[in-house]
Amino acid sequence: MTFALAGLCRESGQIGCAVTTSSVCVGARCGRVAADCVVFSQARTDPRLHQVGLDAHARTGDPAAAIEAMKAAATSLHWRQLGILDRSGTALHFTGESCLPSCGGLAGNDCLALGNYLGSDEVLPSMVQGFEITAGSLAKRLIAGLEAGLSSGGELDPLQSAALLIYSGETFAYADLRVDKSPNPIADLDLLWRDWEPKADAYVIRTLDPDSAIPSREVEKQA
Numbered sequence: 001m002t003f004a005l006a007g008l009c010r011e012s013g014q015i016g017c018a019v020t021t022s023s024v025c026v027g028a029r030c031g032r033v034a035a036d037c038v039v040f041s042q043a044r045t046d047p048r049l050h051q052v053g054l055d056a057h058a059r060t061g062d063p064a065a066a067i068e069a070m071k072a073a074a075t076s077l078h079w080r081q082l083g084i085l086d087r088s089g090t091a092l093h094f095t096g097e098s099c100l101p102s103c104g105g106l107a108g109n110d111c112l113a114l115g116n117y118l119g120s121d122e123v124l125p126s127m128v129q130g131f132e133i134t135a136g137s138l139a140k141r142l143i144a145g146l147e148a149g150l151s152s153g154g155e156l157d158p159l160q161s162a163a164l165l166i167y168s169g170e171t172f173a174y175a176d177l178r179v180d181k182s183p184n185p186i187a188d189l190d191l192l193w194r195d196w197e198p199k200a201d202a203y204v205i206r207t208l209d210p211d212s213a214i215p216s217r218e219v220e221k222q223a
Helices: 048-060 063-073 123-133 138-151 185-208
Strands: 002-008 015-021 037-043 080-086 091-095 104-108 111-116 161-167 173-179
Touching: 002 037, 002 080, 002 123, 002 138, 015 037, 015 138, 015 185, 037 048, 037 063, 037 111, 048 063, 048 080, 063 080, 063 091, 080 111, 091 104, 091 111, 104 123, 111 123, 111 138, 123 138, 138 161, 138 185, 161 185, 173 185
Parallel strands: none
Antiparallel strands: 002 015, 002 111, 015 161, 037 080, 080 091, 104 111, 161 173
C-alpha cells in the first residue's frame, strides 16, 4: 500500500528517496538512506530490514548482496517488498507473491520506483519518467516522480502521508522531511521542501562549523 522512489543526482552527489502511502507516518517505516545507497522495505513493512541492507552494502559494496541479506533476514518474505539503489546507479528490487497488485519495481536512469496496491500499471513508469524529465534538485525530481505516480493512478486508497530523505556526502541527512497525516501529503511535502531548501545549507554549516554559523533566527528568515 505504498509507492516510493529512490534517486541519485550525479551533479550534486546527493542520494535519497521519497515515499507516500495511505497510512499515517510512512517516513517512520519505509525507506532508509546512507552515504552510498538507499534501501526500501515496504508492503507489510519490516523496518528492521533497512539496517540489514545498509550494513550488507557497507561491507560488500554490492547491491545484490544487500538484497540477498534482506531477503535472508526477512520473516514471511512473501509479504515483503524490498529495493536498493546505490551510487553506481545499480537498482535492484524484490516483490513477494502476497504483495497486493498492481505491484513491482522499475529501474530507470539513476532511479528506482517501487510500489504495491497501485491504481494502475502505469504508476511506476510514470514515476520513473517524472524523475527523468524533471530538471533541478534531487528533491524536486523525487517529488515530481511521486506527483507523476499519483496522476497515473496512485494507490487504491487515499494517501495520508509522505516523506523525503536525502543525504549529501555527510553521515547525517541533508533533508529529512515528513508529512505524517494529510489529505494531500505529496503537495504538503513539496511545500515543506520549498521551505527547507533555502535553509538546508545553513544547517549543514551549524553541524560542521558552528563558529561560522549564523543564528537560527536568521536562518529561518531565508526563503
